[in-house]
Amino acid sequence: MANKNSLPLYEKIWVKHTFSRVMDSITLLLLFLLLGYRISSNNNYTFPWFVAFLCELWFTITWITTMSTKWTPAHTKTFLDRLLLRVSNYELPALDLFVTTADPVLEPAIITVNTVLSLLALDYPANKLACYVSDDGCSPLTFYALVEATKFAEIWIPFCKKYNVQCRAPFRYFCDESMAHNDLPEFKQEWLTMKEEYEKLSGKIQNASQKSIPCQLMGEFAVFSQTHARNHPTIIKVIRENKGVSDVMPHLIYISREKRPKQPHHHKAGAMNVLTRISGLMTNAPFMLNLDCDMYVNNSKIVLHALCILLDSKGEKEVAFAQCPQRFYDAVKDDAYGNQLVALPMYIGSGFAGLQGIIYAGTNCFHRRKVMYGLSPNDIQNAKKDHDFTNGTLLLSDKETIQKFGTSKGFVDSATHILKGTTFDHYKSLDLEAASEVASCNYEYNTAWGKEVGWLYGSTSEDVLTGLKFHTKGWRSELCSPDPIAFMGCSPQDNLGQMAQHKRWSSGLFDIFLSKHCPIFGTIFGKLQLRECLAYIWITNWALRSIPEICYALLPAYCIITNSSFLPNKELSMWIPTTLFVIYNVSNIIEHIKSGLSIRTWWNNQRMGRITTMTSCFLAFITIILKKLRISGTNFEITKKEQVHSNEGTNENVGRFSFNESLIFLPGTTILFIQLIALFMSGNGNGYGYGYGVGEVFCSAYVVLCYLPFLKGLFGKGKYGIPLSTIWKSMVLAFTFVYLCSRPILLSE
Ligand SMILES: O=c1ccn([C@@H]2O[C@H](COP(=O)(O)OP(=O)(O)O[C@H]3O[C@H](CO)[C@@H](O)[C@H](O)[C@H]3O)[C@@H](O)[C@H]2O)c(=O)[nH]1
Ligand SMILES: [Mn+2]
Numbered sequence: 135m136a137n138k139n140s141l142p143l144y145e146k147i148w149v150k151h152t153f154s155r156v157m158d159s160i161t162l163l164l165l166f167l168l169l170g171y172r173i174s175s176n177n178n179y180t181f182p183w184f185v186a187f188l189c190e191l192w193f194t195i196t197w198i199t200t201m202s203t204k205w206t207p208a209h210t211k212t213f214l215d216r217l218l219l220r221v222s223n224y225e226l227p228a229l230d231l232f233v234t235t236a237d238p239v240l241e242p243a244i245i246t247v248n249t250v251l252s253l254l255a256l257d258y259p260a261n262k263l264a265c266y267v268s269d270d271g272c273s274p275l276t277f278y279a280l281v282e283a284t285k286f287a288e289i290w291i292p293f294c295k296k297y298n299v300q301c302r303a304p305f306r307y308f309c310d311e312s313m314a315h316n317d318l319p320e321f322k323q324e325w326l327t328m329k330e331e332y333e334k335l336s337g338k339i340q341n342a343s344q345k346s347i348p349c350q351l352m353g354e355f356a357v358f359s360q361t362h363a364r365n366h367p368t369i370i371k372v373i374r375e376n377k378g379v380s381d382v383m384p385h386l387i388y389i390s391r392e393k394r395p396k397q398p399h400h401h402k403a404g405a406m407n408v409l410t411r412i413s414g415l416m417t418n419a420p421f422m423l424n425l426d427c428d429m430y431v432n433n434s435k436i437v438l439h440a441l442c443i444l445l446d447s448k449g450e451k452e453v454a455f456a457q458c459p460q461r462f463y464d465a466v467k468d469d470a471y472g473n474q475l476v477a478l479p480m481y482i483g484s485g486f487a488g489l490q491g492i493i494y495a496g497t498n499c500f501h502r503r504k505v506m507y508g509l510s511p512n513d514i515q516n517a518k519k520d521h522d523f524t525n526g527t528l529l530l531s532d533k534e535t536i537q538k539f540g541t542s543k544g545f546v547d548s549a550t551h552i553l554k555g556t557t558f559d560h561y562k563s564l565d566l567e568a569a570s571e572v573a574s575c576n577y578e579y580n581t582a583w584g585k586e587v588g589w590l591y592g593s594t595s596e597d598v599l600t601g602l603k604f605h606t607k608g609w610r611s612e613l614c615s616p617d618p619i620a621f622m623g624c625s626p627q628d629n630l631g632q633m634a635q636h637k638r639w640s641s642g643l644f645d646i647f648l649s650k651h652c653p654i655f656g657t658i659f660g661k662l663q664l665r666e667c668l669a670y671i672w673i674t675n676w677a678l679r680s681i682p683e684i685c686y687a688l689l690p691a692y693c694i695i696t697n698s699s700f701l702p703n704k705e706l707s708m709w710i711p712t713t714l715f716v717i718y719n720v721s722n723i724i725e726h727i728k729s730g731l732s733i734r735t736w737w738n739n740q741r742m743g744r745i746t747t748m749t750s751c752f753l754a755f756i757t758i759i760l761k762k763l764r765i766s767g768t769n770f771e772i773t774k775k776e777q778v779h780s781n782e783g784t785n786e787n788v789g790r791f792s793f794n795e796s797l798i799f800l801p802g803t804t805i806l807f808i809q810l811i812a813l814f815m816s817g818n819g820n821g822y823g824y825g826y827g828v829g830e831v832f833c834s835a836y837v838v839l840c841y842l843p844f845l846k847g848l849f850g851k852g853k854y855g856i857p858l859s860t861i862w863k864s865m866v867l868a869f870t871f872v873y874l875c876s877r878p879i880l881l882s883e
Contacts, residue, residue, distance in 0.1 A: 143217050143446035144612070149207040149484060157721030158201045164714040165194040171707055182693050182700035189682040189689075196679065199672040202665050204481050208488035209613050212442035214435065221445070228262040228419035229437060229500075231384075232409045234402055235427035236270035237363075240774045243279035244339050245428050245624070248303040250280060252431035253423075254287050254384055255294045255302040258438070261376050263384035264417040268405040272366050272390040274358035279339045280388055281354070284374050286335045291382045293328050294434070297321060300618060303430035304332040305777070306463065368392040368573040370412070372564055385417065387564070389573065397575040401770035402496070403589035403596035410506060410588055411540075411572035414548040416564045419503065426497040428775045429460075429623040436620040440500040443612045451514070453491075454505040454609030455601070458498040458620040459483065464777075465625070468734040470789030471632040472742025473625045477729040482672075484613060490666035491611030493673065494601025498621045500614070504552050508538070508586045510607035538582040544568040592649060594770050595642025599651060602670060606651075608661035627776050629742075629791045629843070633798050635773050636746045641754035644677035648762060680752035687748060687805055688871070690833035691812035693826045695875045701829035708829065744840040749802045791843035792853040799844075799860050800867075806841045806848075807868035809834045 172187045231253045235246045246267070253265050269276045286304075294302050297316065301307045314325050357369050371388040391408040393399055400407075406424065413419065421444060423437070433439070440456040443449045465474050486492045535546050544565060571577065578584060584591035593599045601611065614620065626632045646652070653670035656662030662670070689700045702708055719740075726736035760766045793799055812834050816826070838845065847856040 140447070141213070141216050142448065143220070143442040144210045144212045144449065146208050146612075147211050148488065149209065151204070151207060151481070154204065154481065154721065154725060157717060157724075158197075158204065160717050161714065161721070162194070162197055162201060164710060164717065165190065165197055168710050168714065169194060171702060171710060175702070175707070180698055182689055182696075182698050185685055186689055186700040189686040192679075192682040193686075196672070196675075199668045200482075203489070203669040203672050204485040205665075206488035207481065207484035209484050209615050210443060210487075212439045212614065212616060214438050214442065217438060217442050217445065223259055226259060226262055227421055227441070227445070228264070228417060229258065230409075230413040230417055230419040230422045230503075231263060231265040232406065232413070232422060232424040233265065233267045233427055234270070234405050234409075234424070235267065235276060236402070236405070237772050238271050238273040238275050238343070240772045241271075241427050242775065242777065243273075243276050243343065244305065244336050245775050245777065246276060247279045247283040247335075247339065248305045249425055249427055249430050250386070251283055251287055251290060252301075252303040253425070254386065255291045255299075255434065256384075256431060256437055257295070257434040259379070260291070260382050260384045261379050262419075264376075264387065264413065264419065265384055266387045266389060266409050266413050268409050269388065269390045270363070270393075270399070270401075270405050272358070272361050272363050272369065272393070274355050275339075275343055277355070277358070277369075277371060277388050278342055280373055280386065282335055282338055284383070284386055286331055287383060289331060290328065293324060295382070297324075300434060301430075301432050302434055303432075304328075305336070306430065306432075306622070308332060364393050365395050366390070366393055368570045370564070370566060370569050370573065375563070387412070387416070389569075391573040392570075392575045394575050399575070400584060400591045401594065401596070403584065403591050403600075406596075407578070407583050407588040408573045410503075411542070411545055411577075412564075412569050414503075414552075415542075415544050415568055415572065416562060418548045418551060420552065422501045422503055422506070424497060424499055424501070425621065426623060429497050429621045431620070432461075432622045433616055433618045433620045436614075436616065437500075439616045439620070440614050443614055444500060444502065449612070452511060452610045453612050454502060454604040455494060455611045456500040456614040457492045457495055457611060458500075458614050460495055460498055461619050461622050462625040463622045464627075466627065466789055468732055468789070469738050471626065471629045472739040472746070473632040473635070474735075475625075476731060477726050477736075477739065480729045481725060482669075486666075486669050487611075487613035489669055490605050490663045491609075492613045493670075494597045494604070494611070496595075496597030497623070504555075505604060505609060506588055507549055507552060508582065509553065511609060512607075537580070538587060540572065540577050540581045540583065542568055542572045542577070545572055590651075592651075593642040593645040594638050594768055595646065598643060598670075598673065599646050602646065602651060602653060602656065602662075605666055605670075606653075606656035606660035606662045624775050624777075626773055630794065630796075631774050632742070633746060633750045634771050634796075636750035637754045637757075637798065638771055639754075640676035640751045641757045641768055643674040644754060644758045645761065645768070647671070647674035647678075648758065676747070677751045677754040677758060680747050680755050683744070683747045684752060684801065684805070687744075687837050688808060690826075690830040690837070691808045692875055693830045694812040694816045694834060695872055697825040699826050699830060701827065701833070703827045703829065711829070741840045741842075744837075745802060745843075748805060749798050752801050753798055787854070790850075790854055791847055793847050793850070793856045793860070794853070795857050795859065799847075799856060800863055802841060802844050803847075803856055803860055803864035804867040804871075806838065806844045807864050808871055809838045809841070811868060811872055813838065 168190055169187070172183065233246065233249055235241050250265060250267060256263060267280060290304065299307060307313060308329050314322060369390040373386040373388055374383055376383060376385050389408065389412055391405065436458065443453055443456040459479055460475065462474055483492060539546050539549050589596050590599045590603055604611065626635055653662055653667045653674065657664055657667040693699050701711055722740065723733060723736050757768055761768055816831050844856065847854065848861065
């Protein structure tokens with residue numbers, strides 16, 4: 135019994151993916167064989183041969199990073215009973231909850247409200263929780279919705295706790311009529327009342343979004359008059375203060391940080407840092423959970439699960455953050471746009487988790503505040519050795535602290551508590567003046583915010599960048615994936631959203647690769663482990679992948695047009711690329727099936743992978759090159775969040791591609807045209823002498839198959855059709871390509 139308290143609070147479970155390992159190794163072997171063959175068959179040194187060799191070399195290197203990332207997947211198992219034995223309810227640490235929203239149109243208030251309600255109703259002592267909502271849209275509607283939601287929360291929270299409701303976001307909970315059944319007689323009545331009350335709440339928010347905010351609330355809303363989303367002073371509203379142990383409602387605070395047209399606001403990262411500072415002034419919890427506005431809590435005990443990792447005696451010393459997986463509701467059938475990210479996290483995500491740790495995904499993540507303030511595991515070790523926190527590395531002189539954290543005395547005091555490891559016993563009622571100071575545009579000027587402290591600036595993928603910084607300092611991270619799944623969110627409902635999102639991610643990630651935070655430097659000069667570094671190289675190079683993929687996709691067409699070949703054309707050697715193609719796809723199909731997905735889903739993911747790499751990633755590549763050349767900057771385009779209604783599931787247009795004037799469709803349409811021209815030439819017997827073979831024609835046809843949605847788009851109407859201007863531009867580009875192909879090139883035969 136004596137060592138009950140020394141039992142670990144979580145365990146790492148290593149997953150055996152033997153089949154994947156074998157298939158991946160065969161794939162690698164075949165890639166090596168192909169490269170070897172290309173080098174050894176010296177009678178084939180032609181231009182397409184050379185380009186193919188370079189592309190395949192790239193694919194091989196990428197494959198090595200993929201394999202290394204996937205090789206030792208792991209996840210964690212948490213022991214809630216052990217945690218509760220060790221810490222009583224009274225001793226549980228405080229937790230600050232952060233929600234970010236930025237646009238009341240793209241992110242409807244009712245979605246944010248549901249996220250907030252699910253957080254307020256967490257299975258955790260309410261007096262230890264404080265929920266801070268950052269509104270970058272400075273929208274009175276969001277504020278109004280939160281005020282109304284608080285009234286509903288007063289009955290919703292007790293209801294959830296009484297009946298141990300699992301999903302505490304009402305819009306999802308009430309979707310499922312079967313929830314209305316329960317053996318307790320009074321349940322049904324309460325369920326109905328609750329549903330009615332929720333409908334009233336959503337009705338009010340709906341009305342307010344269409345008309346205006348009810349006038350009786352005008353007083354409270356006066357501050358919103360004459361504000362503009364990009365130009366307004368700080369607005370902070372303490373909507374509800376927790377009144378102590380017996381109160382079921384956590385604190386709820388609305389924040390819209392100051393924005394001025396010419397001042398950089400650093401998008402989400404900037405918002406997160408303001409939340410960090412304001413919460414530091416008020417509750418200063420040692421842990422923080424951050425959610426995007428569309429991610430609701432699906433497992434009400436998730437805080438306890440995450441604490442098992444963060445409070446574990448080993449975890450306490452080593453783990454910077456516990457990341458829960460991202461899962462999405464209302465998926466489009468068979469994942470037509472390839473954005474559900476189910477198979478990828480299962481292999482790559484847990485692969486990361488088996489190394490130095492999972493990446494920080496921007497949402498669903500529990501952070502340690504002191505790590506956010508820049509501490510490394512080393513600092514803590516040294517301070518412990520010195521037994522003196524005042525002279526140890528942890529505490530800086532007053533001047534240094536101000537240089538690091540800024541001039542707010544209140545905040546510097548709170549940060550000192552965190553660095554020393556002592557927390558406030560009870561919260562301080564919010565000093566609005568101090569809070570406005572730390573939320574102002576100028577506050578971070580000449581401080582370490584965004585550089586050494588808090589969420590890092592400089593990339594639209596602030597999440598991966600911030601996590602990478604922690605790993606480089608020597609921290610680990612853990613994947614926390616209890617059953618039922620902790621959080622659910624919404625994913626783009628069409629290809630436009632998906633492609634734009636993919637572009638933002640890959641540009642942000644590539645930005646990191648080209649910055650001083652590049653994972654390679656992290657391994658050479660920091661504490662980023664080698665295989666973790668390879669995994670980060672894998673993820674930060676999505677944009678770069680577009681170049682070899684586009685070249686490789688153009689090769690078959692080039693060969694058909696110029697009557698040359700890039701594939702081995704002797705029967706015996708042809709088996710290398712053929713087997714490679716088969717093995718790669720078969721193992722991919724099986725991985726999808728093992729993740730519980732259909733073959734159709736596999737194909738949609740595969741196809742979408744090819745499309746996004748050649749379109750979104752390519753544009754991301756160009757965007758970042760232009761940024762590095764200081765020709766243009768990057769922007770954070772917010773993803774549209776939609777509530778899907780179940781009757782839309784039968785709509786025949788579900789899964790169809792829509793198009794607009796965006797440049798993102800230009801590369802895809804051009805590639806498609808080039809293949810069509812090539813196939814037409816091959817069909818017409820224009821390939822004199824038949825330098826190219828079945829292989830080239832097959833590859834070209836395969837590219838067309840991947841681009842089938844674009845082919846349909848050529849004939850589609852309205853939003854389902856590719857705009858004429860894009861078609862014209864693509865045609866010009868395609869014919870230029872064909873023209874250039876037919877001119878003699880130095881290296882060609
Ligand atoms: O200026 C901004 C822009 C965005 N956001 C918020 O950032 C979150 C993520 O934005 P979203 O448009 O939903 O992007 P996603 O691509 O869905 O988000 C993923 O990718 C982002 C990085 O690209 C991460 O920050 C997110 O956590 C991660 O879920 C949302 O809550 C927004 O309200 C802000 O608060 N301020
Ligand atoms: Mn999102």
